[in-house]
Amino acid sequence: MQVYGGIEAGGTKFVCAVGDASGELLERLEYATTAPYETLHRAVDFFRQQKRALGAVGVACFGPLDLRPASRTYGHITSTPKPGWSNTDVLGPLLQGLGVPVGFDTDVNGAALAEHRWGAACGLDTFVYLTIGTGIGGGGMVGGKLLHGLLHPEMGHLRVPHDRDADPFEGTCPFHGDCWEGLACGPALAERSGMEASVLPDDHPAWVLEANYLALGLVSIICILSPQRVIIGGGVMRRAVLLHLVRKRVVQLLAGYLPLPALGSHVDEYIVPPALGENAGVLGAIALAERAARQAEPQL
């Protein structure tokens, strides 16, 4: 079976892996993200050492990214708070070093593609993939195509109602203060309650507030994109009680306006956790590779 390379390029760590079209991983290397040159060349070395010929390599990368193929800076990270990584050409060194097609997209679009290929979005053509962790990221597909457009989605920065009497917390976003990410990312949850999310008991009111903010953002996403399913993961969502609270609150907020089973009695099948767990990121990169190989084939 043809094998592919995948790079989950994160701001904290890189995961490089070799996998096949069944979604199985055959090799895996994980290392800390350091300076761009060193970090990217470590990936090149890993793939060069492989005995099997790779059909393509995919990169699911932290951003914001330039994803416009006609752009002079296509394949670059544009602006990022990560020191040393602003305006980094990620794609160039990989194309030069590897000599195979390289697929390139956001980490969340990669994960969305993997969930579409092997996970919770099989058979759907319009869905959203969200990760609630250090930040809030979102990607997905509409009509079978990954979301791009002007740039790519930046779902974490949508605006949600914020009742400052009930929750005077200002939000953590350095750009917007109390945007969705500013109110509901992991650091916001910890800062507001004065303790790490992992030690907050299940019945702490912080979870109800968190669920409310997450649900408010989901309602806007549902009203704008009309996804057939919402996949929601990330570190904050590991708390089992939270998903239940989010589902309940989304149904409450929609208030029966759209009388569909998915937004009522069947919400447990509509708002779901990712199916691919810890490997979603690097499997996303492998799915991007598989797609790049297909696109590089001569058109008949």
Added chain:
Amino acid sequence: MQVYGGIEAGGTKFVCAVGDASGELLERLEYATTAPYETLHRAVDFFRQQKRALGAVGVACFGPLDLRPASRTYGHITSTPKPGWSNTDVLGPLLQGLGVPVGFDTDVNGAALAEHRWGAACGLDTFVYLTIGTGIGGGGMVGGKLLHGLLHPEMGHLRVPHDRDADPFEGTCPFHGDCWEGLACGPALAERSGMEASVLPDDHPAWVLEANYLALGLVSIICILSPQRVIIGGGVMRRAVLLHLVRKRVVQLLAGYLPLPALGSHVDEYIVPPALGENAGVLGAIALAERAARQAEPQL
């Protein structure tokens, strides 16, 4: 040149027209929306009287609609506050009465398709079309496909921040109170300020508040869909000062997070009025007809 029929099916009036692929209208009939049977058969009669053979007919319809082709109620209006029109089969009587392919979509998706074909979205593949009037509606394309998914967008019902100290108005939406439409549709503007929008002077603070709500919703749409352009029309937007205020506020709210010309110095080319004016609705229906005719052709 092949001609097509179009029906702009609104809750207040129906517009039926015959047009060609250049976007020119050759015949036009407008009448008040009454009971479903009478209203739909008047459209059938209009098209039957045409001397030219129609390649197809398109319907750009008020909703919510069932747009799932595999559904038993495909082509129906589902739930609507318009008396007598809930669960109305719109498509069936037209297919039976006309004997040509009939394209069917929401009024806003129709208008989006017309703007893509002949107007402000030519050459784009990911954009949004919004109408701010009696309600707020939104449609558009992602990757060249009209937005559908679970149902179709209901952008008017997304949530926006609402500072009740600055604006104690509860909102007009019977389902959600202060959702986007509830705070920023024409009736909300009138009810809050105690006078019709048309008589509010340009320097009335109601326009600044209106621009703020519209901009908050646009920011969420931009963060979720990453449109290449935002087309915004409807009765409320006829006030010239408003578009200027909305553009300025969107740029302020994004606060430089996405350093793109479209979201800064070039915002006047990014957030734009519709190009097709009063005929956008019925031209949308003609564009849906043209597409239905193409889809009905034998595949080679």
